[in-house]
Each structure stands twice: as C-alpha cells, then as structure tokens.
Amino acid sequence: MLIIFSALAAIIPMTIYLILIWRFDKYDREPFGMVLANYLWGAVGAIFLALVGSIFLTTIISFFVKDDKSLGLVGAVAVAPFVEEITKGIFLLITVGSRKFDNITDGIVYGGAIGLGFGMTENFLYFVGNADNLGSWIAIIIIRTLFSAVMHCVSTATLGAFLGYSKFMSKGKRILFTLIGLAIAMFIHAGWNSSVSFQSTAPLGFLFLFITVLIFITVFVVSVARERKIIFNELSEEAANGIIPSTHLSILSSSVRELQGWVPESIRKDYIKSATTLAFRKMQARNSNGGSKIYYENDIDNYRRFISFLLSGTKA
Incomplete structure (x- = not known):
C-alpha cells in the first residue's frame, strides 16, 4: 500500500x-x-x-x-x-x-x-x-x-x-x-x-523559489502573448491577399476563436489549426535557410491551398 x-x-x-x-x-x-x-x-x-x-x-x-x-x-x-x-x-x-x-x-x-x-x-x-x-x-x-x-x-x-x-x-x-x-x-x-x-536558510530558499517561479510565469505569459502577435502579423498578409477574410484576423489571433458561430463548426478546428500553422511556417521560413527554408515554403503553399479549400464551402 x-x-x-x-x-x-x-x-x-x-x-x-x-x-x-x-x-x-x-x-x-x-x-x-x-x-x-x-x-x-x-x-x-x-x-x-x-x-x-x-x-x-x-x-x-x-x-x-x-x-x-x-x-x-x-x-x-x-x-x-x-x-x-x-x-x-x-x-x-x-x-x-x-x-x-x-x-x-x-x-x-x-x-x-x-x-x-x-x-x-x-x-x-x-x-x-x-x-x-x-x-x-x-x-x-x-x-x-x-x-x-x-x-x-x-x-x-x-x-x-x-x-x-x-x-x-x-x-x-x-x-x-x-x-x-x-x-x-x-x-x-x-x-x-x-x-x-540548512534550517536557518530554508526560508530564503522558499523566497528564492517563489521569486523564480514568478519570473518563470511572467516569461511564459509574455511568450504566449508574443505567439498571439505572430499569428496576427503573419496572417495580416493573408487577409490582404484574400486567403482569409479580414474579419477573421482578430478572431484567429485571440481566444474568441474557441467560440462557435463565427465560422461553420464543421471546419472551425481545422481552420484554426491550419491558419495558426501557416502563420508560424511563415515566421520559420523567414528565419531559416537551406533545406529547412524550402520545407517551410512548400508547407506555406500547402496550407494556403487547404485554407482556401476549407473556406470555399462557406462562400455563397
């Protein structure tokens, strides 16, 4: 036991x-x-x-x-x-x-x-x-x-x-x-x-770790916010080029995207995942070279086509 x-x-x-x-x-x-x-x-x-x-x-x-x-x-x-x-x-x-x-x-x-x-x-x-x-x-x-x-x-x-x-x-x-x-x-x-x-320094240890965890949480929060900014900035070009509707730009880069009703529920999860991956692939391609850059660029084209396919069924 x-x-x-x-x-x-x-x-x-x-x-x-x-x-x-x-x-x-x-x-x-x-x-x-x-x-x-x-x-x-x-x-x-x-x-x-x-x-x-x-x-x-x-x-x-x-x-x-x-x-x-x-x-x-x-x-x-x-x-x-x-x-x-x-x-x-x-x-x-x-x-x-x-x-x-x-x-x-x-x-x-x-x-x-x-x-x-x-x-x-x-x-x-x-x-x-x-x-x-x-x-x-x-x-x-x-x-x-x-x-x-x-x-x-x-x-x-x-x-x-x-x-x-x-x-x-x-x-x-x-x-x-x-x-x-x-x-x-x-x-x-x-x-x-x-x-x-040491018993005499143990309180300092708890204080040290408490401060360290606060710094850790702060960095984590800032980093997640930066991801949101990456999604918004990278998808702005896609909205300008008509790959995604401009009204979706602020939704895809916020927690609102988890709500229902702004896009058909049958494609929402696939759309969010594809658009997010597209945004990060663009960032990755810009910062890469050689074989990795080629891989990311090909993936960008694939995700653009897939998103266009998803959204084609929503157009009147």
Missing part, C-alpha cells in the same frame, strides 16, 4: 502540472505525444543517467572530501545541479531539432515537461524512502510537490526557453545561449538545494 500511495502522490500532481503547462500554450499548442515523450525522458532516462553520473562524480570527490556530511553537502549543492540539469537537458537538444519547436514557449513547455517527469520519479523515491512517520511523510509530499518538483520544472524550462530563443540564430549564438540557459538552470537548482540544506 505504501508503494501505491507514494506512486499516486508522485504521479497525480505532476500530471496535473503537465496538462496545465501544455494547455496554457493556447495559440500554438505542441503535439501532446511529443510533450509526453519529454516527460517520460525526465521520469526514466534522465533519472537513470543522473544516478550513474552522480555516483561517478561523488566517488571521485570522496577521495578529496572525507567527511560524510561535507560530501553530502557537495553532492546536493554541486553534483546534483550539474549532473541532473545536463541529463534532463540532453533530450531537449533532440527535441529542439523538430520543425515544430520554434520559439520560447515551445522550449518552456518541453523543458517543463522533462522537469516534471524528473520530479515525479524523484518524489516517488523520496516518498517511499521516508515513510516511517505519517506526519513527516505528508510533510515531505507537500514540500516536494509544491517546491522541489516545481524547481525541476522551472530549471529545465529555463534551458528550453533559451533553446527556443536561439533556434534560428547562428551556430555560435545557439551554443552560447544554450550554455547560458544551462548555467542559469544549474544556478536555480543549486540555489534551492543549498538554501534548504
């Missing part, structure tokens, strides 16, 4: 967090299958590699640091942030290669998914290993669900945001921003671990 309750306490909150993050990306929502793949990497692959990496580095450090308490502190403040942020971020380097991954919001969603998966498995291990007393077990569940797991989400989402920001930059800039994002992710992780390692 302990394992079952610990599993439920670990899985349910992280799944709720995951769905909330995915749904908050309301204008160009990522395929849930890809989001789930990143989540599972955090829950399984990143955990396994982090365990191997931590054992390896801790063994080396133990030759120089003999005191167990000091070794544990080094492991929490230095080894864990370094190893875990790298192992979580490995899969992001694969995901960023997807043509669907094109901006800061995408990086936040995919990075956050990995962090939540990692936090889920880590929480489960902590819950099972600290169940001697019911009161302390419940306290650990609350603290790790509201803070530690959220830290994992925010730190890896930070790396993802930098990957999304630099997606279409030169190779040198992409490497630079990746390293900056990784360094900030490690800083967030180390800041939380170091502050809660």
